[in-house]
Amino acid sequence: xxxWAQFVLLSAAKSVVVIIILLTAVAYAVWLERKVVGRxxxxxxxxxxxxxxxxxxxxxxxxxxxxxxxxxxxxxxxLYIAAPMISVALAxxxxxxxxxxxxxxxxxxxxxxxxxxxxxxxxxxxGVTSVAVYGxxxxxxxxxxxxxxxxxxxxxxxxxSYEASLGLSLIGVLLLSGSLxxxxxxxxxxxxxxxxxxxxxxxxxFIAFFVxxxxxxxxxxxxxxxxxxxxxxxxxxxxxxxxxxxxxMFFMAEYTNMFTVACxxxxxxxxxxxGPALTFLPMVVQSFVPLFWFAFKIxxxxxxxxxxxxxxxxxxxxxxxxxxxxxxxxxALANIVLTSLYIGLTTP
Amino acid sequence: MMHTxxxxxxxxxxxxxxxxxxxxxxxxxxxxxxxxxxxxxxLLYLLLGAEFVAAVxxxxxxxAIMVLxxxxxxxxxxxxxxxSKSSRVAIVFGVPAVAVIVAALAYILSRGAGTAALGxxxxxxxxxxxxxxxxxxxxxxxxxxLILIAIMGAVVLARREER
Numbered sequence: 001x002x003x004w005a006q007f008v009l010l011s012a013a014k015s016v017v018v019i020i021i022l023l024t025a026v027a028y029a030v031w032l033e034r035k036v037v038g039r040x041x042x043x044x045x046x047x048x049x050x051x052x053x054x055x056x057x058x059x060x061x062x063x064x065x066x067x068x069x070x071x072x073x074x075x076x077x078x079l080y081i082a083a084p085m086i087s088v089a090l091a092x093x094x095x096x097x098x099x100x101x102x103x104x105x106x107x108x109x110x111x112x113x114x115x116x117x118x119x120x121x122x123x124x125x126x127g128v129t130s131v132a133v134y135g136x137x138x139x140x141x142x143x144x145x146x147x148x149x150x151x152x153x154x155x156x157x158x159x160x161s162y163e164a165s166l167g168l169s170l171i172g173v174l175l176l177s178g179s180l181x182x183x184x185x186x187x188x189x190x191x192x193x194x195x196x197x198x199x200x201x202x203x204x205x206f207i208a209f210f211v212x213x214x215x216x217x218x219x220x221x222x223x224x225x226x227x228x229x230x231x232x233x234x235x236x237x238x239x240x241x242x243x244x245x246x247x248x249m250f251f252m253a254e255y256t257n258m259f260t261v262a263c264x265x266x267x268x269x270x271x272x273x274x275g276p277a278l279t280f281l282p283m284v285v286q287s288f289v290p291l292f293w294f295a296f297k298i299x300x301x302x303x304x305x306x307x308x309x310x311x312x313x314x315x316x317x318x319x320x321x322x323x324x325x326x327x328x329x330x331x332a333l334a335n336i337v338l339t340s341l342y343i344g345l346t347t348p
Numbered sequence: 349m350m351h352t353x354x355x356x357x358x359x360x361x362x363x364x365x366x367x368x369x370x371x372x373x374x375x376x377x378x379x380x381x382x383x384x385x386x387x388x389x390x391l392l393y394l395l396l397g398a399e400f401v402a403a404v405x406x407x408x409x410x411x412a413i414m415v416l417x418x419x420x421x422x423x424x425x426x427x428x429x430x431x432s433k434s435s436r437v438a439i440v441f442g443v444p445a446v447a448v449i450v451a452a453l454a455y456i457l458s459r460g461a462g463t464a465a466l467g468x469x470x471x472x473x474x475x476x477x478x479x480x481x482x483x484x485x486x487x488x489x490x491x492x493x494l495i496l497i498a499i500m501g502a503v504v505l506a507r508r509e510e511r
Contacts, residue, residue, distance in 0.1 A: 160416075
């Protein structure tokens with residue numbers, strides 16, 4: 001078999017595995033959210049389908065597929081149909097550059113635990129995020145409904161504004177690690193400070209981390225920045241006119257983006273798959289320990305998402321814009337200046 | 349082999365989207381075609397080994413600038429345009445001009461223009477950063493000041509108060 005065919009087959013196989021795992025995780029993130037928010041509001045969350053409501057995602061999926069797919073009369077059809085596909089496709093695309101661990105070994109054959117290792121991975125992620133706004137924008141516009149249009153205008157303005165802070169918050173980390181490859185950024189974080197503190201970028205770059213977290217919440221349209229779908233004023237925002245599987249695709253895109261944000265946060269600030277080596281475990285289990293740490297850190301991120309959703313109220317729209325431009329952006333810039341000064345003063 | 353196939357695919361997509369951009373009558377379709385043109389250009393850069401330029405092309409052009417285009421079209425709720433009659437000047441001067449350019453290009457290519465192999469262009473972020481901030485520091489900074497002035501001009505124009 002020629003090498004390019006091998007490459008194509010291997011990449012396709014990896015993509016299929018990653019996407020299946022990701023979508024299952026997305027389904028269970030929804031379950032987790034309903035459970036945890038339920039507990040926070042002193043109720044049970046889903047309990048009926050399966051033990052602890054564990055089969056609820058499956059039931060939801062079946063419901064979404066079987067529901068009638070209504071296309072309103074006055075929508076602009078090509079874009080109305082394309083918009084959810086754009087959303088979900090771009091959301092899934094960004095996971096392609098995320099590394100999950102070291103090499104995977106099957107006998108003599110080994111391959112990196114990542115779909116593709118590009119050396120500008122971070123820029124690819126930013127590119128995909130910046131294009132992802134079209135899914136939301138086009139959905140609102142093509143629906144031909146004022147609520148949808150308002151929602152998508154808000155979403156586009158919000159995503160464009162917070163993208164600036166998001167990009168700038170990453171620069172501090174880039175200055176420290178000197179590479180745009182996610183794998184190298186993670187490898188730069190192995191070891192410890194002073195012998196006990198993990199060498200995570202979070203400690204020197206905690207300002208950048210909080211800027212990243214805030215901007216990422218806004219990018220994924222989550223509470224307290226979920227103005228695009230503020231149900232009290234806009235019905236459901238940009239996906240008001242969508243039903244059935246098309247609505248589910250927006251939903252999937254939102255939760256997939258949450259996962260991407262959690263992955264990038266883990267890789268850039270929390271040392272990716274590095275963690276305490278659990279040496280008491282048998283050798284076979286040992287090789288899965290990095291994957292476990294990675295998944296565990298992502299779980300913590302998701303829990304934080306849900307926790308904040310259960311806690312904070314929504315911003316007003318002018319507050320959102322003022323916060324993004326007048327607070328977050330200056331902080332991100334100050335962090336870059338401080339980090340560069342530090343590096344400039346300490347490097348001989 | 350694979351690179352050639354990919355190049356042909358994206359080159360065709362790029363040109364087709366550019367033609368579609370002119371042929372469409374709805375502004376949003378034209379804007380979307382332009383995004384496809386930008387995207388396939390980025391992929392062509394990537395095929396040449398200029399990964400940084402490719403990523404920036406997507407982030408700046410397809411992401412930031414075209415979002416503003418689409419945003420404006422959405423905000424103004426622009427509808428379908430009428431096809432205007434082609435002007436006589438365009439036919440009288442345009443067709444011969446195109447013929448001359450195509451002929452000139454064909455002549456240059458037939459003489460055997462220089463070849464560009466894949467990976468000839470060293471376009472990593474590090475190399476580009478060195479070029480921009482060491483060799484071309486002055487032009488780079490002057491350009492950034494120019495852009496700053498343009499932004500300030502836009503703000504002044506937009507915020508002019510009625511007296």
